[in-house]
Amino acid sequence: MVNLQKKYQNGFEAVPGLDLHIDDGEFLVLVGPSGCGKSTVLRMVAGLEDITGGDLLIDDVRVNEMGPQQRDIAMVFQSYALYPNMTVGDNIAFAMKLRKTDKTEMAAKVAEVAELLELTAVLDRKPGQLSGGQRQRVAMGRAIVRNPKLFLMDEPLSNLDAKLRVQTRAEISKLQRRLGVTTMYVTHDQVEAMTMGDRVAVLRRGVLMQCASPAELYESPQNLFVAQFIGSPSMNVVRGNVSSADDHSITLSLGSQHVRIDGEARARLAGLGEYVGREIAIGIRSEALGGDGTASIDVVVDLVEMLGSALLVHSTIDAPAVRSIDTGVEISDKAESAVVASLDPRRQVSEGSRLTLTLDTLRMHAFDLETGDAIGRR
Numbered sequence: 277m278v279n280l281q282k283k284y285q286n287g288f289e290a291v292p293g294l295d296l297h298i299d300d301g302e303f304l305v306l307v308g309p310s311g312c313g314k315s316t317v318l319r320m321v322a323g324l325e326d327i328t329g330g331d332l333l334i335d336d337v338r339v340n341e342m343g344p345q346q347r348d349i350a351m352v353f354q355s356y357a358l359y360p361n362m363t364v365g366d367n368i369a370f371a372m373k374l375r376k377t378d379k380t381e382m383a384a385k386v387a388e389v390a391e392l393l394e395l396t397a398v399l400d401r402k403p404g405q406l407s408g409g410q411r412q413r414v415a416m417g418r419a420i421v422r423n424p425k426l427f428l429m430d431e432p433l434s435n436l437d438a439k440l441r442v443q444t445r446a447e448i449s450k451l452q453r454r455l456g457v458t459t460m461y462v463t464h465d466q467v468e469a470m471t472m473g474d475r476v477a478v479l480r481r482g483v484l485m486q487c488a489s490p491a492e493l494y495e496s497p498q499n500l501f502v503a504q505f506i507g508s509p510s511m512n513v514v515r516g517n518v519s520s521a522d523d524h525s526i527t528l529s530l531g532s533q534h535v536r537i538d539g540e541a542r543a544r545l546a547g548l549g550e551y552v553g554r555e556i557a558i559g560i561r562s563e564a565l566g567g568d569g570t571a572s573i574d575v576v577v578d579l580v581e582m583l584g585s586a587l588l589v590h591s592t593i594d595a596p597a598v599r600s601i602d603t604g605v606e607i608s609d610k611a612e613s614a615v616v617a618s619l620d621p622r623r624q625v626s627e628g629s630r631l632t633l634t635l636d637t638l639r640m641h642a643f644d645l646e647t648g649d650a651i652g653r654r
């Protein structure tokens with residue numbers, strides 16, 4: 277899509293202009309907070325919503341004015357709207373019936389899809405006699421039999437309970453890979469986005485913040501919004517100051533503490549050279565505190581949470597928190613902020629104690645306080 281735009285009739289500009297390319301066979305996830313325009317984009321691609329500007333190209337053909345039927349797209353919604361009085365088999369076969377497909381061919385296709393989705397045993401049941409996960413798979417089956425050029429899914433797992441959601445998301449991923457169908461998948465859940473997508477496009481207020489592989493989004497967020505949206509626990513971000521910078525090292529102050537950054541870590545943050553004497557936002561993921569590291573910060577432990585796989589240590593640092601908000605960047609007016617560190621679960625840490633957290637400076641992030649843009653290599 278090139279400069280794809282949506283202005284609703286009431287004048288609201290839901291999508292000011294989106295450029296996004298999806299490769300053949302790719303699983304692209306569109307993620308962002310509620311109301312950011314994910315469904316609007318998907319519905320424009322499906323042909324269910326008028327496009328008010330820009331071009332939508334499928335295989336290099338402009339399809340803006342094409343009806344949904346001609347686009348050769350299948351869509352699975354949050355509410356999968358199965359026909360309650362039809363059997364699972366008939367639900368799956370429905371689109372083929374409409375196209376007056378040959379009976380034997382239809383039966384073979386239904387059997388094949390049912391096998392693929394592990395629905396063979398329930399083919400004669402009605403949707404009311406299925407579990408949520410099975411119903412969801414029937415909806416998938418209905419879309420798959422059409423052999424579409426493009427698969428669109430809008431929060432297809434949101435009606436499932438947490439456990440089933442995790443299981444089904446893995447099933448959808450596997451299925452997509454096996455079928456190789458180009459897929460656009462919408463979710464507001466960043467974990468779902470990260471685990472399923474070949475690439476993830478992060479939207480805020482209809483604007484693309486970054487589109488990259490899950491690893492790149494996590495390791496190299498281009499702005500504060502992406503940095504804080506992706507990852508759980510959310511990245512610790514506090515206001516700091518660039519005390520000094522030269523060709524060998526950069527020194528940052530976070531409240532009363534100083535952090536020296538040298539070597540490769542300095543090179544990664546070389547752009548900070550232009551910020552000497554100025555305030556910036558410093559981002560540190562919880563797992564960059566408490567593993568290996570060349571720097572450290574001292575804290576007092578407020579709370580310890582044992583997750584089994586990690587020990588989450590909550591503490592306080594004497595620097596204000598910074599967070600991305602709808603209109604830009606907000607610096608807390610409190611002088612202190614909470615910092616979460618993820619430690620080896622075998623460590624003994626007691627609440628109220630003093631603790632030195634090792635800091636992996638290679639995994640530090642810096643952001644401009646005005647624009648929220650990441651400050652990286654020069």
Ligand SMILES: Nc1ncnc2c1ncn2[C@@H]1O[C@H](COP(=O)(O)OP(=O)(O)OP(=O)(O)O)[C@@H](O)[C@H]1O
Nearest residue numbers: 284286288290309310311312313314315316317464
């Ligand atoms: N028909 C409409 N007329 C005017 N504004 C609309 C219309 N439909 C949606 N919007 C607005 O457009 C924005 C994007 O809506 P959209 O449904 O695409 O969001 P979303 O990202 O899918 O959100 P959610 O995660 O809650 O499903 C919202 O601010 C919404 O209020």
Ligand SMILES: [Mg+2]
Nearest residue numbers: 314315316430
């Ligand atoms: Mg939506």
